[in-house]
Amino acid sequence: MKMPNLRAALGASLIAPLTALPAAAQTTAAEIFGELPIIxxxxxxxxxxxxxxTSLARDIHWLDGLLLVMITIIVLFVTGLIAWVIVKYNRRSNDDPAQFTHNSPLEVTWTLVPILILVSIGAFSLPVLFDQQRIPxxxxxxxxxxxxxxxxxxxxxxxxxxxxxxxxxxxxxxxxxxxxxxxxxxxxxxxxxxxxxxxxxxxxxxxxxxxxxxxxxxxxxxxxxxxxxxxxxxxxxxxxxxxxxxxxxxxxxxxxxxxxxxxxxxxxxxxxxxxxxxxxxxxxxxxxxxxxx
Known part of the structure; x- marks a missing residue:
């Protein structure tokens, strides 16, 4: 009477490792990747x-820093120029303002300088853009x-x-x-x-x-x-x-x-x-x- 139970126990002991094999073969993402830092x-x-x-991101950061420096210089210059004009040419300091219609050197300067600034920005920014758009x-x-x-x-x-x-x-x-x-x-x-x-x-x-x-x-x-x-x-x-x-x-x-x-x-x-x-x-x-x- 005990023989069938013994056979069943032996059969179960042999089958158990086989049924456990698929679970043992399973892989988790943590086992594959390990501890990845969140960057x-x-x-x-x-x-x-x-x-x-990436190199693309570094170029963008560098370009942003360059533009920040250029814009800061421009803002400080314009702000200083406005302050100088306010102090030097207000009504109390200059009650008899000069009368003129144009100043050729000044007009040439405020035309060429912005052009040079825009060309400089384009010269540095276009290569960064092209690097993104050239798909290797x-x-x-x-x-x-x-x-x-x-x-x-x-x-x-x-x-x-x-x-x-x-x-x-x-x-x-x-x-x-x-x-x-x-x-x-x-x-x-x-x-x-x-x-x-x-x-x-x-x-x-x-x-x-x-x-x-x-x-x-x-x-x-x-x-x-x-x-x-x-x-x-x-x-x-x-x-x-x-x-x-x-x-x-x-x-x-x-x-x-x-x-x-x-x-x-x-x-x-x-x-x-x-x-x-x-x-x-x-x-x-x-x-x-x-x-x-």
Whole structure:
């Protein structure tokens, strides 16, 4: 009478490891990516740029600094000139003003100087613009389609695609206990609420990434401040941008084109990882082992 029970126990002991194999084979995003620092995100009360993670962003920051210096000099000069005229040529100091209709040297000066200033601005800014618009051959190509109100990503060379929603979108865009639990499970904190998404764009560090941007319903705009890139996604058109991230980490962005009632809840998450982690991620996604990353 005990023999059948013994056989059943032996059978169960042999089957148990086999049934446990699929669970053991599952991979988590944390195991693949490790601890990625959050580099590109807004800061409360911040008035400056987010850290530059690409050459494009560094050029933009440098150009902004140059223009700030030029405009500051102009403002100080004009303010000083106005103050000098007020003091020297007010009615008490100069009760008998000179009468004249023109001053050729002065007119030539205030025509040529602004022209030189504008030419200088153009000489420095156009190369920065051209660098953004010259799309190189991409090591990784990603097609991004904006829709109300989330993003769809496709890696055509890898035959994978997925959608990306804000964590908390299913809770009415409110920070509830459920959305807080989702943030923690994904490795984020409350500070990343309305920034973090359930899935992310994953790209290898130091590689040229080309994003093909379009819209599926209305105009959206794919923007990552730390990369110095912004491109409108227009329905029926396919635009492009490129970047080469220089540091591993997590970078956040937002839709930057008013696209409807939930426009504010279309964040973007990009994870820049090592080439090894990128290859592991591709393999895990193709095998269906990851639901969120």
């Amino acid at each position: 590109g995100q807004p800061s409360t009360g911040g008035i400056g740029f987010q850290p530059a993670a 051959e991409g090591d990784v190509v990603v097609k991004v389609s904006g829709f109300q109100w989330a993003w769809e990503y496709e890696y055509p060379e890898e035959d994978i695609s997925f959608q990306s929603y804000m964590i908390g979108a299913d809770t009415g865009n409110m920070l509830t206990e459920d959305s807080r639990a989702q943030l923690i499970a994904a490795g984020y904190t409350e500070d990343q609420f309305r920034l973090a998404t359930d899935t992310s764009v994953v790209v290898p560090v130091g590689k040229t990434i080309v994003m093909q941007v379009t819209g599926l319903d209305v105009i959206h705009s794919w923007t990552i401040p730390s990369f110095g890139v912004k491109q409108d996604g227009i329905p029926g058109r396919l635009a492009q941008l490129w970047f080469e991230a220089e540091e591993e980490g997590i970078y956040f962005g937002q839709c930057s084109e008013l696209c409807g009632i939930a426009h504010a809840f279309m964040p973007i998450t990009v994870k820049v990882v090592s080439e090894e982690a990128y290859a592991q991620w591709l393999e895990a996604v193709k095998a269906g082992e990851l639901e969120t990353w």
